[in-house]
Amino acid sequence: xxxxxxxxxxxxxxxxxxxxxxxxxxxxxxxxxxxxxxxxxxxxxxxxxxxxxxxxxxxxxxxxxxxxxxxxxxxxxxxxxxxxxxxxxxxxxxxxxxxxxxxxxxxxxxxxxxxxxxxxxxxxxxxxxxxxxxxxxxxxxxxxxxxxxxxxxxxxxxxxxxxxxxxxxxxxxxxxxxxxxxxxxxxxxxxxxxxxxxxxxxxxxxxxxxxxxxxxxxxxxxxxxxxxxxxxxxxxxxxxxxxxxxxxxxxxxxxxxxxxxxxxxxxxxxxxxxxxxxxxxxxxxxxxxxxxxxxxxxxxxxxxxxxxxxxxx
Amino acid sequence: xxxxxxxxxxxxxxxxxxxxxxxxxxxxxxxxxxxxxxxxxxxxxxxxxxxxxxxxxxxxxxxxxxxxxxxxxxxxxxxxxxxxxxxxxxxxxxxxxxxxxxxxxxxxxxxxxxxxxxxxxxxxxxxxxxxxxxxxxxxxxxxxxxxxxxxxxxxxxxxxxxxxxxxxxxxxxxxxxxxxxxxxxxxxxxxxxxxxxxxxxxxxxxxxxxxxxxxxxxxxxxxxxxxxxxxxxxxxxxxxxxxxxxxxxxxxxxxxxxxxxxxxxxxxxxxxxxxxx
Numbered sequence: 403x404x405x406x407x408x409x410x411x412x413x414x415x416x417x418x419x420x421x422x423x424x425x426x427x428x429x430x431x432x433x434x435x436x437x438x439x440x441x442x443x444x445x446x447x448x449x450x451x452x453x454x455x456x457x458x459x460x461x462x463x464x465x466x467x468x469x470x471x472x473x474x475x476x477x478x479x480x481x482x483x484x485x486x487x488x489x490x491x492x493x494x495x496x497x498x499x500x501x502x503x504x505x506x507x508x509x510x511x512x513x514x515x516x517x518x519x520x521x522x523x524x525x526x527x528x529x530x531x532x533x534x535x536x537x538x539x540x541x542x543x544x545x546x547x548x549x550x551x552x553x554x555x556x557x558x559x560x561x562x563x564x565x566x567x568x569x570x571x572x573x574x575x576x577x578x579x580x581x582x583x584x585x586x587x588x589x590x591x592x593x594x595x596x597x598x599x600x601x602x603x604x605x606x607x608x609x610x611x612x613x614x615x616x617x618x619x620x621x622x623x624x625x626x627x628x629x630x631x632x633x634x635x636x637x638x639x640x641x642x643x644x645x646x647x648x649x650x651x652x653x654x655x656x657x658x659x660x661x662x663x664x665x666x667x668x669x670x671x672x673x674x675x676x677x678x679x680x681x682x683x684x685x686x687x688x689x690x691x692x693x694x695x696x697x698x699x700x701x702x703x704x705x706x707x708x709x710x711x712x713x714x715x
Numbered sequence: 716x717x718x719x720x721x722x723x724x725x726x727x728x729x730x731x732x733x734x735x736x737x738x739x740x741x742x743x744x745x746x747x748x749x750x751x752x753x754x755x756x757x758x759x760x761x762x763x764x765x766x767x768x769x770x771x772x773x774x775x776x777x778x779x780x781x782x783x784x785x786x787x788x789x790x791x792x793x794x795x796x797x798x799x800x801x802x803x804x805x806x807x808x809x810x811x812x813x814x815x816x817x818x819x820x821x822x823x824x825x826x827x828x829x830x831x832x833x834x835x836x837x838x839x840x841x842x843x844x845x846x847x848x849x850x851x852x853x854x855x856x857x858x859x860x861x862x863x864x865x866x867x868x869x870x871x872x873x874x875x876x877x878x879x880x881x882x883x884x885x886x887x888x889x890x891x892x893x894x895x896x897x898x899x900x901x902x903x904x905x906x907x908x909x910x911x912x913x914x915x916x917x918x919x920x921x922x923x924x925x926x927x928x929x930x931x932x933x934x935x936x937x938x939x940x941x942x943x944x945x946x947x948x949x950x951x952x953x954x955x956x957x958x959x960x961x962x963x964x965x966x967x968x969x970x971x972x973x974x975x976x977x978x979x980x981x982x983x984x985x986x987x988x989x990x991x992x
Contacts, residue, residue: 416832419829420829420832420833420836423829423830423833424833424837427833428845431845431846431849432849435849435850541974541977541978542970542974545921545970545973545974545977546970546973547925547928547929547969547970547973549929549932549948550948550966550969550970553948553951553952553955553962553966554966556955557955557959557962561955561956561959568955644836644837644838645838647838647841648838648839648840648841648929651840651841651844651933652840652929652932652933655932655933656952666841666844667844667933667934667935669848670844670845670847670848670935671934671935673848673849673851674848675848675849678844678845678848678849679845681841681845682841682842682845685837685838685841686833686836686837689836689837689838690836693836
């Protein structure tokens, strides 16, 4: 167990440090972007009013005092109130969370369920016409930007065929096109990656050995090759989450889906900084913990990583 | 023995397409038949040639009767210019940071590596959106912001290359001769790393085109009256039922260019740097 602790400890420390760096950078950028008093009260504000505002919000304190206060507030999820409506920014964001997850979780499931089987199949039939055409399609799949793909889906399925609604979130059919849009791009990336991981594994000696001792091909794939090919794919999944978050921002805007992505774009347009900070912080938190979880899972699956011995063969 | 390599057909088509885009970008003011802001309100949403349109508007007109073809040429110019400038910045900044990390080692290196990790763990689009919220939008700022795209990848690569090169004879020999570190890094290590950094730039370039068009599509990138591919897709979506060409023309250009660069990048990678794959 101690070896696992030695493996996990530094990773948790590093993840925590990353979050602190993000919050610190946000604070610095925020202070560098201009005097909040001037921004909120406007250039025509009188000097005593500006002074009162700065005193009220602690802007007359030294920078390090402001920083500690900022950290303390951030630790409590308090990034201030939204400029529009004056609601607490964190509440505003959390309200939208379920809607964004409604898109992202099924999309991630699609990524895995389409990408991995296709990639593995292509690897097992390497250089066949199926392999080649699948790989051509995946190039399209990950070079077509999500907002273009979404609009093409709208053009085909909403405008021409009239099958699915082109926007809104009032019935379950509304989620179909955005989930597909998010799911297909990621599936293409995973398919390509799974294919190369699988090809790599299939050339390993233990696969040759398993075949040589008379294990059926199906079993070789099932028990020897596939599980080993999955390990790098797992890491990729952690790394891909960022792309999915960015994709969700665009896709939500294409389909008028009232999730966090739409809130972010509206808030950026209005320069509603409190809301933007909460979202930035939440994304950083999600990404860091996802990567941490992948690292831990990696350590559990592959015991070599927990010891000092090198993981490479 | 050098095997004679023939360029395969996809690479050829990709190169031709990119040359065409480059030509259009350079010659946009010459070949555009109309001014990009010239409105012709009597011919709004006119279809392209082949779908009932006239030769006056090759790809039809938009909601204000502006010529889609002319706007497309200028959009290609804007998008490529931004991506080109931003790629230069990204490779420059990344290489500088990577070399600094490789030279100083110790605490500075750890700090830079931490920054690289943080950037790598955040989706760039979100960071870019936050910066736009903090600082507002102007063209110079926007290009600079796009130049931050991929800096962490280039920095990591440059640091690795510098570390490898530093362990090799030629760098050690120059050091023994008493050369200044700047000279070692800029005159010896940089030229030896250039091929790999160039390949990295071909990866960065199309991604910047995509991020730029994404932000412009959201209305937070290039601002009117300027136009870019993303801006055109963004306006086109409002007229998706009545004038799909407004949306399809820029979309096709975005997709084809991204695919072409990706195909060409694969070719270059095989050609220039057999160690990467």
